[in-house]
Amino acid sequence: MNETARLTVYRTLEELGISYTIAEHAPMHTVEDMMNATLGTQGTIAKNLFLRDAKGRRHFLIVVRWDKNVDIKTLRTVIGSTALSFGSEERLMTHLGIRPGSVSPFCILNNTEKNVEVFFDRDLAACPLVGVHPNDNTATVFLTFADLERTVRHHGNPATLIGIPEA
Template identity: 35%
Template structure:
């Protein structure tokens, strides 16, 4: 079963409505945004991060236009050092290639060992958009339904001001 189908099946199972936009593969955030121009919903970026020793993994979801201050983030989560996780770690933990990271990759995380964080600036938005385990589609869903999805698959999340 392909990565998108797993996402669609889980959202349908949970009774979570969503809107899907199909498009050519999006290789950059700017390109992805151009494919969904005019559709209501915050454009997100999801970063897969790790600590120095690769013993902890973090998924940070924020507005795609915002820059992350890694030093500030590591202080807030009380980690020694935080950096982008390698493509190998991404594939191992979420079964995804770079450029496709989203909360839907958590469906592939058998160990449930990824900590999920949201930037405070986006949690009051009505809808969010993500790649649903493929960069050939963009999925829109209500923010509250995203939280419902995370809880249903066994993930807690933390809201931070980053």
Template identity: 30%
Template sequence: MAAAERKVCHGGQAELMLFLAKEGITTKTYDHPEVFTVEAMMPHLEKMGLDGAISKNLFVRDKKKRCHWLITAHHNQNINLASVAKKLGISGGVRFADENAMVEKIGVGQGCVTPLAVFNDKNGDVKLVVEADFLKEGKHKNLHFHPMVNSATLAITPSDFVNFARATGHEPIVIDMIEPTYC
């Protein structure tokens, strides 16, 4: 991998950790080899026996490239973008944003997308969308996200995650993205 690509994956980890500490948010970070997909990450996390929900994250935009959303759901969940767009009231649907938009808006590139990257969205251009199951009272001890790098996973309680999002000016938009399955 080129050095320029690696640099994109380090979108302010040190600053993020200082911010979390300043906000009184306790986290635990687990180092693992650099990964670019959830599938590649899972064997490492399974060996660690992490307790809680592990995320996958999508960075999307509207058709006209005016609005951006960072979507967080369970690592093994299929996300129907048309359904999510409908639930969010986005006419015309959503599409994946390109890497340049990711770097510009949230300071990280492909393989490093994390809801914690809203920390880099100082203008409030990005809306944070979270699977409802992540924040159900008592459901998960921790939520697991990349801490701006794809060589580590950070554990944070659901309530501290909400506190973090609010402290960055990003009230989570909580929707049920789990689609029912029919026989």
């Protein structure tokens, strides 16, 4: 458990006056783990993809509903990138300060250079509550999509709401 990372998230939410609930649980490494633990009954679980462009100059955090399979080939055109691939564990730690299994939009709070571009799927915006890890996979925070997006924008990273293509 990364208590410091969690506290950073909670402090930020409180500073912004955002209402949220927390579900504590055993470590969850995948969205499937979260669904099997019935966390999806409390809100829509978000799936997060950390991607990079062909030369590794641009990095992206793609946030969609847990059940959406993203067409990465088409996505590159939609976001104006070269070929996309998943960022390595090393890049994930360098840019978002997190290990695989704990990635969430709140990881943006660790991106001091504010150079990771965030793309939220329009489908997720229609959900009443969204569940994401607070930079630690032993808890899930539930909040409105608008408040999640506001938290990312408040940090200063580019954040865009788009229709993310499905495979």
